[in-house]
Amino acid sequence: MNTLNRTQILIGLIFVVSKFGWVALGSDSVSIQLDRERDYYPGDLVELEVSIQFSAYARYALQEPRHRSARYLETQPFPVMKSENGPYEQRWIVLYQISRSGSIGLDGGSLKNESNAENNPIPLEAVVITSQGFGVESDSNAPELLVDQSAKKEISRWISVLVALAGVALGTFLWWSRNTRVDRHEDEVRSPLIEAVEGLLAKLESGKRPMNEMELFLRDYSSACSPLLVDSFERILYSKNGSIDELADRLRKEFSL
Structure with a gap:
């Protein structure tokens, strides 16, 4: 009976060590950075930095996260680098242009190890961009001024047209530049x-x-x-x-x- 117990304990220890050892050696460190110190507004450009660190040499391909309210512009890849006595690192900077206010969640991104086709893609965590409105009215008990609703709609339509034209002009300028x-x-x-x-x-x-x-x-x-x-x-x-x-x-x- 004692021999059986010792055998079961040994098998359990081997399983735990092998399992947790694989997790420690096989895991890659993925980082996603967004400048959250600034305020974003519709039409602003947003830079998203994605990086991954790994112990053995490899090359990764990035599938950029997307959202219909964040127009994808371009991706700038960087070569694989290795610091002295440190891990390998590969990174990308992805450029977007946001088109509306509110919360915009960039998701669906992944990293694929091109050096090992058998590995599954590493999914990226979703990144939420909070875009501010162009004006915020505070609550007040004062009576509102009577404003022609058609004039307000006209102004709103012109603002939308100007934002769209600015986006097209900016995209054309980036392409030309x-x-x-x-x-x-x-x-x-x-x-x-x-x-x-x-x-x-x-x-x-x-x-x-x-x-x-x-x-x-x-x-x-x-x-x-x-x-x-x-x-x-x-x-x-x-x-x-x-x-x-x-x-x-x-x-x-x-x-x-």
């Missing part, structure tokens, strides 16, 4: 970029493994690289299982060298 910035960036940075690529290729072709130069190149020119090229850099820098020859071939193909 982004394209102009990309064109200007290509004109101004292409020469230093090509020089950096040629210098890095020379070291790679000589058989060297210039870790510092590769990390600086990724930091300065990741926006000009394809996701596949960024992944080749990160595998060499962080997971140590990348191929120098593959990286050199991708550099030549992408920059026509």
Whole structure:
């Protein structure tokens, strides 16, 4: 009887340790940040920062949370980073424009581990944005002034039209600004970029493994690289299982060298 009890206790301990050990090792730290120190009004732009920390190298894809009253504009992704003796981190900044007052709940977002297709997406917690109205009337016992209701409706309609036009104008400006910035960036940075690529290729072709130069190149020119090229850099820098020859071939193909 005592032997049976000891066996049951041992099996129970093994189950508990294995279960809680898996939770501790398998859990990733997800953070969602929104600037709550400011007041939001219809037409304002809202930045939502999403980040995840993980112990083993991986790449995640973000499914942005949505709401019909928060117009999605764009997502700015950042490369996978690793602090010294710390975890890996990947983050995104998502830009929205809110279109009405009241509570707006951004939900339905998730993070998917692209390095392991068998993992289920990690659901993101819903984020509530509170948008203020343009005017709030306090309670009072004083008699209200008689106002033509048709005039009030006309003013309200014009305000709605102006807000809609402002949204369209802002979206057009953001699109134009982004394209102009990309064109200007290509004109101004292409020469230093090509020089950096040629210098890095020379070291790679000589058989060297210039870790510092590769990390600086990724930091300065990741926006000009394809996701596949960024992944080749990160595998060499962080997971140590990348191929120098593959990286050199991708550099030549992408920059026509």
